[in-house]
Amino acid sequence: MYWTGLSPDEARQFLANKDKSKRDKRMGLKEAVQKYVKDGDNIGIGGFVNARQPVATVFEIARQGRKDLTLSFQSAGLAIEYLAGAMALDDSKNNIKRLELAYWAHEAFGISPLFRYLTENNKVELEDWSNYNMSARFKAGSMGLPFIPCRSPLGSDMLKTNRAKIIDCPFTERPIMLLPASHPDIALIHVQEADIYGNCRIQGPLYTCPEISMASAHTIVTCDRLIEHDDMTRYPNRISIPFFSVDAVIEVPFGSYPGNCNGIHYFDEKHIPEFRTACEKFRKGDPVALQKYYDDYVFGVENFAQFIDKIPFEQLQYVQKIEPSTTLEAAFKVLE
Numbered sequence: 610m611y612w613t614g615l616s617p618d619e620a621r622q623f624l625a626n627k628d629k630s631k632r633d634k635r636m637g638l639k640e641a642v643q644k645y646v647k648d649g650d651n652i653g654i655g656g657f658v659n660a661r662q663p664v665a666t667v668f669e670i671a672r673q674g675r676k677d678l679t680l681s682f683q684s685a686g687l688a689i690e691y692l693a694g695a696m697a698l699d700d701s702k703n704n705i706k707r708l709e710l711a712y713w714a715h716e717a718f719g720i721s722p723l724f725r726y727l728t729e730n731n732k733v734e735l736e737d738w739s740n741y742n743m744s745a746r747f748k749a750g751s752m753g754l755p756f757i758p759c760r761s762p763l764g765s766d767m768l769k770t771n772r773a774k775i776i777d778c779p780f781t782e783r784p785i786m787l788l789p790a791s792h793p794d795i796a797l798i799h800v801q802e803a804d805i806y807g808n809c810r811i812q813g814p815l816y817t818c819p820e821i822s823m824a825s826a827h828t829i830v831t832c833d834r835l836i837e838h839d840d841m842t843r844y845p846n847r848i849s850i851p852f853f854s855v856d857a858v859i860e861v862p863f864g865s866y867p868g869n870c871n872g873i874h875y876f877d878e879k880h881i882p883e884f885r886t887a888c889e890k891f892r893k894g895d896p897v898a899l900q901k902y903y904d905d906y907v908f909g910v911e912n913f914a915q916f917i918d919k920i921p922f923e924q925l926q927y928v929q930k931i932e933p934s935t936t937l938e939a940a941f942k943v944l945e
Contacts, residue, residue: 617754642670650795656865663797667797671691674695686868768786793826875928878930
């Protein structure tokens with residue numbers, strides 16, 4: 610058996626020795642990426658398709674450049690597309706070696722042009738799983754198990770594309786599939802609210818983000834709002850990701866833009882097609898639009914705030930207006 614991140618034994622040893630103290634984990638995004646994201650890492654991507662994607666962190670990775678990356682995720686869109694775009698433009702600085710995934714596209718906005726480009730030109734290794742399989746792999750990693758039994762997708766041909774094993778269940782004597790745990794080197798997560806210690810509250814679907822964080826050696830969290838620790842612990846059962854699994858916390862408003870973030874902003878239905886169109890032109894042999902996009906929005910800015918400053922105010926105002934906006938604090942009071 611081969612492992613593309615930490616092995617289960619390495620992960621258990623790492624967790625045993627990890628500093629789990631409650632300490633101030635605020636730092637700049639540039640510093641966090643320099644410290645925790647390395648060439649050759651297996652990166653666990655939080656969010657789902659274009660919802661709550663860690664876009665700001667991916668922009669910083671693209672600016673700094675990382676090579677020979679393995680990307681592990683259920684379903685993703687924007688975060689992966691942005692990394693792939695940086696690779697397509699110059700794979701000597703940014704390079705994806707391997708994908709362990711269920712789905713990479715943009716749902717209502719169309720399929721991924723750069724996924725087609727990378728696969729049709731044999732530029733990446735692929736390991737194909739179902740969404741449930743990838744969730745279960747992260748769950749196994751978060752529980753400290755080397756594998757997890759699963760019936761999905763028995764009866765399909767997906768076993769030809771991944772490392773799952775089928776055995777006879779020792780209790781039922783029926784076939785059961787064993788999925789290897791996923792232990793990324795680093796998890797990239799965006800949430801609505803976090804405190805300085807790394808406790809996180811997620812509004813809306815969790816998208817397996819807690820499991821990805823708990824399964825990973827390190828976690829970088831960006832948040833739309835940094836809130837007081839007392840406000841966080843007032844509702845301890847609402848803490849989605851615990852502080853001891855987080856290594857860096859960075860307040861980045863609109864950190865998942867142009868995707869959506871429940872209760873904060875909706876998808877930008879103008880900007881996503883703008884980016885995707887540039888990717889499609891690149892796939893068809895014209896790199897000019899994609900190069901200009903990166904020069905304007907990614908490589909031509911120092912940080913994510915400068916990227917957001919380039920977006921017309923009306924667009925930002927609109928995506929906030931059409932997303933039902935409420936603080937988690939107010940939502941919890943309604944539930945009481």
